[in-house]
Amino acid sequence: MSGMFVGMPAFPEAARTAVRDSTLRGNLRHATHTIRDKRARAVAELDDWAALREAGKQVKDHTLRHLDRYLVQVEEAVTAAGGTVHWAADAEEANRIVADLVKATGESEVVKVKSMATQETGLNEALEAEGIRAYETDLAELIVQLGKDRPSHILVPAIHRNRGEIRDIFRSEMGEWGRPAPENLTDTPAELAEAARLHLREKFLRAKVGISGANFMVAETGTLVVVESEGNGRMCLTLPETLISVVGIEKIVPTWQDLEVFLQTLPRSSTAERMNPYTSMWTGTTDEDGPRTFHLVLLDNGRTDTLADEVGRQALRCIRCSACLNVCPVYERAGGHAYGSVYPGPIGAILSPQLRGTGSEIDASLPYASSLCGACYEVCPVAIDIPEVLVHLRERVVQGGPAVRQGNKVVLKPAKGHAAERAAMRAAQWAFTHPGALRTGQRLASRTRRLHPRTLPGPGRAWSGSRDLPEVPAEPFRDWWQRTHGGKDGAK
Amino acid sequence: MSSRERILGRVRRALADVPDDDPPYERAVTRGYAREHGRRTVAETVELLAENLADYRATVHRCADGQLPDLLMRLLAARGSRSVVVPPGLPPGWLAAVDATRVHDRAESTAHELDRVDSVVTGCAVAVAETGTIVLDGSPDQGRRRITLVPDHHVCVVRVPDQVVSSVPQALERLDPSRPSTWISGPSATSDIELDRVEGVHGPRTLEVVLVED
Ligand code: SF4
Numbered sequence: 001m002s003g004m005f006v007g008m009p010a011f012p013e014a015a016r017t018a019v020r021d022s023t024l025r026g027n028l029r030h031a032t033h034t035i036r037d038k039r040a041r042a043v044a045e046l047d048d049w050a051a052l053r054e055a056g057k058q059v060k061d062h063t064l065r066h067l068d069r070y071l072v073q074v075e076e077a078v079t080a081a082g083g084t085v086h087w088a089a090d091a092e093e094a095n096r097i098v099a100d101l102v103k104a105t106g107e108s109e110v111v112k113v114k115s116m117a118t119q120e121t122g123l124n125e126a127l128e129a130e131g132i133r134a135y136e137t138d139l140a141e142l143i144v145q146l147g148k149d150r151p152s153h154i155l156v157p158a159i160h161r162n163r164g165e166i167r168d169i170f171r172s173e174m175g176e177w178g179r180p181a182p183e184n185l186t187d188t189p190a191e192l193a194e195a196a197r198l199h200l201r202e203k204f205l206r207a208k209v210g211i212s213g214a215n216f217m218v219a220e221t222g223t224l225v226v227v228e229s230e231g232n233g234r235m236c237l238t239l240p241e242t243l244i245s246v247v248g249i250e251k252i253v254p255t256w257q258d259l260e261v262f263l264q265t266l267p268r269s270s271t272a273e274r275m276n277p278y279t280s281m282w283t284g285t286t287d288e289d290g291p292r293t294f295h296l297v298l299l300d301n302g303r304t305d306t307l308a309d310e311v312g313r314q315a316l317r318c319i320r321c322s323a324c325l326n327v328c329p330v331y332e333r334a335g336g337h338a339y340g341s342v343y344p345g346p347i348g349a350i351l352s353p354q355l356r357g358t359g360s361e362i363d364a365s366l367p368y369a370s371s372l373c374g375a376c377y378e379v380c381p382v383a384i385d386i387p388e389v390l391v392h393l394r395e396r397v398v399q400g401g402p403a404v405r406q407g408n409k410v411v412l413k414p415a416k417g418h419a420a421e422r423a424a425m426r427a428a429q430w431a432f433t434h435p436g437a438l439r440t441g442q443r444l445a446s447r448t449r450r451l452h453p454r455t456l457p458g459p460g461r462a463w464s465g466s467r468d469l470p471e472v473p474a475e476p477f478r479d480w481w482q483r484t485h486g487g488k489d490g491a492k
Numbered sequence: 493m494s495s496r497e498r499i500l501g502r503v504r505r506a507l508a509d510v511p512d513d514d515p516p517y518e519r520a521v522t523r524g525y526a527r528e529h530g531r532r533t534v535a536e537t538v539e540l541l542a543e544n545l546a547d548y549r550a551t552v553h554r555c556a557d558g559q560l561p562d563l564l565m566r567l568l569a570a571r572g573s574r575s576v577v578v579p580p581g582l583p584p585g586w587l588a589a590v591d592a593t594r595v596h597d598r599a600e601s602t603a604h605e606l607d608r609v610d611s612v613v614t615g616c617a618v619a620v621a622e623t624g625t626i627v628l629d630g631s632p633d634q635g636r637r638r639i640t641l642v643p644d645h646h647v648c649v650v651r652v653p654d655q656v657v658s659s660v661p662q663a664l665e666r667l668d669p670s671r672p673s674t675w676i677s678g679p680s681a682t683s684d685i686e687l688d689r690v691e692g693v694h695g696p697r698t699l700e701v702v703l704v705e706d
Contacts, residue, residue, distance in 0.1 A: 027686070034687055051524035062520035065510045068503045081670070087496040139693055140684040156684060163685055189685040193693050200694065205603040205642075221669040231641060231680035231695025238637040239603050249499065254517055256669045260661035261525070263675075271683070274544065275623035275660075278695065279675035280637075286672050288599040289636040300499045308506035407502040 010365040015334035024152075024160050024335050031159045032326040038272035039323060039379070045274070046264065055261045057383040060317035063219075063252050064307060070219040070252045071298065077222025081284020083294040088246075090301050090406075095126035097297050098211065098244055102132050105242050107208045113226065113233045114138035115213025116154065116320060117246045117299055119342040120355075123211070134211065135177070135203050137232035139196050146173040152336030153344065154322040155270055160335060163187040174199050200232065210236035210291065214247045215319065216262060217296075220255045223283045224296070227266060227276050237280050243291035248299050250307075250316040262319060265381040269321035302355030308404035311392040315350045317382040324376035324386060330369055339366065346376035350389040357405055358397050364415055367393035528658035529622055537621045538652045542703060544624025548678025549691060550699040560649070560704050564613060565589035567647055567700055573610035577639045581632020582613065586649070597635040606642040612696075613647045614640055617673070619656050619701075620663045624678065626650060626701060627663060629671040637674055646696040648676075652703045 018024055043049050063070055075085045088094035094117075102110055110127070112118065112134050124134040124145075136145040143158040144151050147169045151157030158166070167187040174181045179199045185191060212233065216225040224245055226233050237243060253259065267276045285294050307313050325331050325345030336344035340362040341352040349370055353363040367390050376386040396403065400414035493501075514520075532540065542552045555563045568576060568590055575593040587594070595601070595609050615633035616626045626648050628634045640646050650656065657663050667673055680695030691697055 031687055046529060048525040048529070051526075055521060055523055055525055058521045062515075062517055065507060065514055067507065068500050071500065071503065087494070087499050089495045089498050093495060137694075138684075139682045143684070156687070158684055159687075166685060189688040189690045192685055193682060193690040197693050201607070204694070205607060218669065223669050229680070230682045230693040232693065234637065234641050234674065235694055238641065249503075256664060257661075258521075260664050263660050263664075264525075273548075273677070275620075275625050275675070275677040277548070277677050277679070277681050280672075281669070281675075282672040283670050286630065289630055290638075290672060298499070300495075300502070304499060304502035304506050307503060310509055404502075404506065407498065407505070 010361040011369045014338035018335040036326045042268040042272040073219040083284040086297045091121035099130045110209040111207040113212040113236045117213045204235040210240035238290045242293040244295045246297045269323040269381040305404045306354040323379040327375040541621035554703045561589040577612040579635030611645040629673045
């Protein structure tokens with residue numbers, strides 16, 4: 001996967017650096033707590049949340065279990081509606097297909113809607129190598145792109161930047177890419193947003209080619225769905241003459257009716273809104289409304305390998321809402337960059353090592369980037385048991401065993417001696433030297449005791465093989481101390 | 493081997509554990525969730541729509557059928573709009589009192605032309621009370637998707653109670669998947685800068701919804 005950040009240090013190392021960055025920590029803490037609290041209220045509005053979550057899980061599981069059938073069905077439906085379907089086995093192939101399609105239009109510029117699939121394939125860089133300039137149009141992605149930076153959160157990719165930094169980036173970089181920032185630009189969010197509006201509008205109005213991902217595609221009808229807030233998605237999806245959508249093969253839902261589940265759970269889990277400001281749905285092409293040419297690129301890039309793992313498969317249910325990031329005590333302190341992939345946080349910790357394999361040090365360390373507190377599982381709107389997959393992946397890293405890589409059965413060697421141990425011990429050491437992370441982890445752990453493994457995963461397995469792990473107490477000692485003594489002597 | 497065959501082959505091999513008699517879709521998915529949330533009278537549903545629209549910072553107006561032309565005239569005048577995009581099937585009487593220049597929604601007009609227009613007035617396909625959402629599906633009274641996107645001011649007329657449903661499931665039931673649709677909940681917004689909400693990065697910064705009682 002070319003979305004791998006080259007030279008990325010393994011998680012514990014990257015996390016240690018991030019933890020020292022107080023701006024990053026402050027921003028992240030503010031962001032995750034704000035969204036987390038709002039989300040809880042948005043979810044509480046629906047008294048059938050548990051049933052919606054269950055239906056979402058079932059729809060996705062069923063689709064994954066019959067993915068071949070639904071892929072063929074979506075291909076037929078999109079083709080019948082006037083679109084063209086392409087299949088890409090890996091990132092390179094997807095990028096080549098897109099570059100060729102853009103070149104065939106004679107254009108050398110494209111506008112892009114934020115899409116994790118194209119970030120995963122490194123599309124922008126691939127296009128640049130072909131002389132095609134890709135403009136990110138989501139405000140946060142624009143900030144990231146102008147700042148020559150990497151996204152740090154699925155939902156708010158520029159959350160690591162303050163308004164002052166954003167103003168400086170706009171002032172120094174916008175002119176390079178098009179309309180410069182106004183002379184006396186201040187750092188108020190309204191003015192910054194206005195500068196972005198003017199800068200990008202110039203691009204939207206002349207764009208001939210748009211590139212997007214999709215949140216869902218409906219097998220029965222061939223409909224694609226993009227959920228967004230700003231309207232840059234609508235601009236890219238409707239103004240250009242040619243639209244190219246790169247979509248992971250796991251994004252299928254069988255029927256139009258299934259959207260009723262996800263259009264309720266996604267916005268509330270994600271931005272904590274009853275509904276996001278804009279949702280666009282289109283089926284192939286429509287006469288005289290929107291792009292006259294539509295291409296759908298179905299992307300594998302490690303998804304079929306993930307599908308082959310009966311435990312890890314559930315990661316493909318993910319609808320990228322980012323709720324699990326916002327409750328994760330490890331993510332909150334380590335930040336998105338530490339995960340070394342476009343998928344940060346708990347979902348990144350189980351998805352990236354499956355999509356890419358556990359060959360590299362960063363990927364081998366990701367299953368340890370967790371305190372196994374279970375909070376991610378509780379918030380996940382499609383009930384992905386992230387702790388279960390983490391433990392499973394730890395075992396695979398340490399013990400090796402059968403797996404599928406690029407469609408081929410392989411037997412992974414145990415990450416002998418140091419590699420795994422080092423990764424694990426560093427992660428553990430990291431948690432123990434950051435009592436805040438540990439505390440949050442423990443507190444949540446008591447609430448989710450039933451999720452905990454009875455044996456130690458990873459290198460500890462040999463030791464715990466003959467012993468049961470102690471039960472996690474109902475109330476962590478620290479909490480008990482706080483409750484009973486904390487008030488008196490003000491101990492913290 | 494084509495990539496299509498390669499991917500489908502990988503999927504099939506990956507799913508070797510799935511038995512032939514795996515439950516079909518109809519049995520695999522249990523829909524234990526609600527078709528709508530809470531019990532409301534028709535009037536209460538309309539009220540909830542108005543509340544949720546306003547909560548997402550759309551401006552809500554209510555009027556009787558006969559007052560619509562006058563209200564639309566006042567809304568455009570209040571913004572000083574000198575031009576307004578008109579979808580082909582907008583009931584002609586709606587804009588009878590408006591003196592802004594009408595710009596017709598035509599396939600040939602460019603995005604740059606639309607960018608110079610002040611306002612757009614449309615109908616809608618359905619409105620969802622629980623979420624405060626209006627849905628456009630490109631019908632003749634709503635026009636092409638871009639006309640409600642490029643101008644900075646969108647006035648959307650919703651016929652109540654006919655076009656109002658309670659919930660997302662009820663809205664999807666009414667829509668035709670073959671038509672492109674745009675779901676709008678409040679004006680364009682971003683929270684990308686320190687999570688401060690700012691209205692209108694790209695879509696219309698002002699959304700006014702008129703609830704017209706038949
Ligand atoms: S794993 Fe679940 S909670 Fe996390 S982003 Fe995916 S759907 Fe959301």
